[in-house]
Amino acid sequence: MDFFMQSLLLTLLTLVASIFVLQKRRKLLVLGSTKSLPPGSFGWPLVGETYQFLFNKIEHFLQERVQKHSSEIFHTHILGESTVVLCGPGANKFVSTNETKLVKVSYMKTQRRFFIIPDQRHAPMPKPTQEAASAAPVKILGILKPEGISRYMGNKIESTMNQHFITHWEGKKEVKVYPLVKAFSLTLGCQFFLGIDGPKFASEFENLYFGIYSVPVNFPGSTYHRALKAAAAIRKEIQILIKEKIDALSKGQVVDDLIAHVVGAEQDGKYVPRLEISNIIMGLMNSSHMPIAITLAFMIKHIGQRPDIYQKILSEHADITISKGSGTALDWNSIQKLKYTWAVAQETMRLYPTAPGAFREAITDITYEGFTIPKGWKIFWAFIGTNKNPKYFHEPESFDPSRFEGNAPVPYTWLPFGAGPRTCPGKDYVRFVVLNFIHILITKFKWEAILPDEKVSGSSIPIPAEGIPIRLHHY
Incomplete structure (x- = not known):
């Protein structure tokens, strides 16, 4: 038996080693004669560095490799694909100013399964469909502008x-x-994006959000498996709602919500595939619901810990409260006046980023900082690579809203919504919701955080371990 086990172990080790060698050779063949690949490692056979990327906190993954390679560009292998990681203000500027010229929006193979996105390298979308589908994003831009948000x-x-x-x-x-701000954010999102009252698919949207950055192991009980099931359930419901909106619009009914706004593109004679619409709506919900909840939760915690911050916010809201009355929602003009409150929100998003980065793909061989990013390789554009770097933010672990007052941070050092032509279209929606919530909250209550040293869990997305309990004092 011992001999059998030893033989089996030796066979397995030989197999793993062979896979590792083949993987290395395959990657070198991709590069051809190129010798200027950024520094880095492809990691273990098959899994690459996916586990280090996801379980060691993404910001730590970045910091360790930037320090090890003395470079803000390095190569790796994550989520099943060869990837070059870019971080730092120079990289942020490079990627955001070269959208569609050198890089394009892309998703990892494992992420495409959530939104049923075809691999365009092998199955390009037919040209008529591409032109028609562009009508939907154009429709979205109107309702997601400040005046559209205020109106709707x-x-x-x-x-x-x-x-x-x-x-x-x-x-x-x-x-x-x-948990309270999660419920609020979902209720509002369902109304605005889907046109339905009350929160729906609470667990599904949360599972989808955390599944985006999860180990792509699809077996029952895994985070990835739950996210796939959630995406399928949400997509099915949205497509039912699309049919209802189409029927309502065809009967001349006035329907004011985002999904109807997008579906309205059909009335212009441009067919937008329902899968495309459901992907757009699901993507917007996914990128706004949980980020709003996380930002509000940690923002409320820090306000409750800092009487100086609380007093400044209260003072800033006082004039608006007098002119508009307590419990009244703010219009966009009032939102613009809340500069200090927004600075507190910005500092919250710096310390507790809800989007670690975004994936792109090299359209052609790219030369950057003397290195080559091969055509077809994925690029992980790490938004958070600068957030806690003392070169850009003094005492980066401290909560200091003054960083965002007066002289703003150095350009391209803080990108919570991305940058360039692909800046998150929901950024004004997030601002509108967060500042309105804080306005109502601070006109009704004073509060303090019960657990100022509450642990923050989560490797890629920050989550308060105890839900941020606070003690309320009513006015």
């Missing part, structure tokens, strides 16, 4: 917030912030 959100956000506070906050001495 004004009454909805006011009634939703007031009902939320009446139900979950008023009369309470203590609350846990994180």
